[in-house]
Amino acid sequence: MSGRRGDDGQTSLLLIPAVAGLLAAVLLVITMLGDGVQKRTQTRTSADAAALAAAEAWREAVDDLYEQALEGSFPARVRLLHALLDGDPTDLDGGAARSQAERFASSNGAELTGFDVRVGPRGVEYLATTRSLTDVHDTQTKPEARAVARAEPRSGLCADGGRLGIVVGGHCLTGSGAFPTPEATPTSTPTGTPSGTATPTPTPTPTPTLDLEPLRWRVGLVE
Template sequence: MRLRRTSASAAPPVRRSRHLQGRDDRGQANVLLIFGLTLALLALTLLFVRVGAANDSRSQTQTAADAAALAAASALQDSAAEDLLAGEYPMPWFDEEIAEARADEYARANGAVLTDIRASDNSMGRSGNIIRVEVRGALCQRELEEDGSRAWNDVVCDGSEEESETTVGNAAAIAIVEPPYECSRVDGRVSCGGNSPGDVDQARALIDVHLVDREGQFRFDPTIAYSGGAIVDCPSLGQLHPTMCAVHETLQEEFGGFYLTAGGRRNEPGSDHGQGMAVDYMMSGLGSTPTPEMHATAITVINWVIQNAQALGVKGLIYDHHIWNASRDAVGPWEQVRRFHQDSGNNTQDHVDHIHLAAGPGRML
């Protein structure tokens, strides 16, 4: 009996395909790639969220700064309206206690904390009608306390925390209180356009408040004293020479109510007053002596006039026993360029209680 031998080709051995062997590695790589892309997208999403939150915080804080600045100016507007209603011209405008309290209130109401407030003006630091505030957003990253007293969502700061790098959202804003330039004092009362305000709302409507983009030229100086704001227009001073009227109006703009009362043209032959080329600015009651503060204010005004005399057309000044004549005296500080005038023992005749200012053509009379 012959045994049949089977050919080797009849039953080939089973071999694993190389293509199938590599398929598992590629699948793992795809999973890792997808996982990496997911993490990257998640990171970008978080970044966009953080950037968006930061932008929202800055926008919210700027809104709070604007509101605080306008609130501070509005508080001064309210105070000035009360002065106008009482027949007084508001000078100076800035009251730090009133302005700060209102600014802080509105800053907190808008999610921020007041950090600074200051005043300036364009009138040599005398009025303080431009208010700048600075706030910081009441959001901080101090919520992770070790004792667990603050939760993740408790991120509101009340302003009592110490300053740190985690505080975010600082912003500043500036507002101005526009004086009622049409108002003047007539017969002891403030008249605005020929009428006196009848109530606080009418007085308040005369004073404009709005945001501005820069501070005033001069920082407010609270040590400068004023008379209480006697504002007198040119017609109330008689028929002034145009040059003298222009000087008077310029002084009103620069110094506001720096005097108690003013006298202009009068029947006085041989004097600049008789020609409407002189105004007396009372720095104290008739025949009395100015307070040290009012005297200092008088010197400030005089120094400014001397420095600008040529451009203004000022002829000269007399104050406190002394005289300065534009045609013969040097330009400089009052104490250095003044000359002795007289000492009769009468405070009015010696110009102790008032500044005599002459402006117009010709020499001073």
């Protein structure tokens, strides 16, 4: 009996290091999984924030131009609308969209590795790809994430055929051909008549108008 007890004791002692090693391995796996989940979540947040920040920056730039058009005279209004609609609408922010995307990616522990913009059928869309600044615990893996945000005009402006347009009478009009060009109204010089009677004053040409709807947006994630 004593011999068997001695063998059992030796076996138990031998199992202790094995159990300790197994527990250490399990804890390491749990740590890696937890860190991986946390970093993937953080990286996904950074991509969402970067895409949304880019879309908001572009929207603010367009808002500023549109407000100037609303407040200006007819000729100034038309000139601003031509500038707004004739060029590439994705250039209207002057680079602010990308700068904001980089800033928000960095503030969420990631770097901006991909950036693109397109005019879709419903608005301007910004795609942001980010990568974590740090590796997952005990690996050489840095999680990546991708997000797309859209600035969709709900009134005032519209998107059609990859171009930005303006809503007039319920229709989406794009390009400079959609608007009248302001021209100087010629002035008439009164002339006398042989009989000395006054010449009727010509009816003045009415000043053209271009009524704009208030500008409203929906900005949100689409992917």
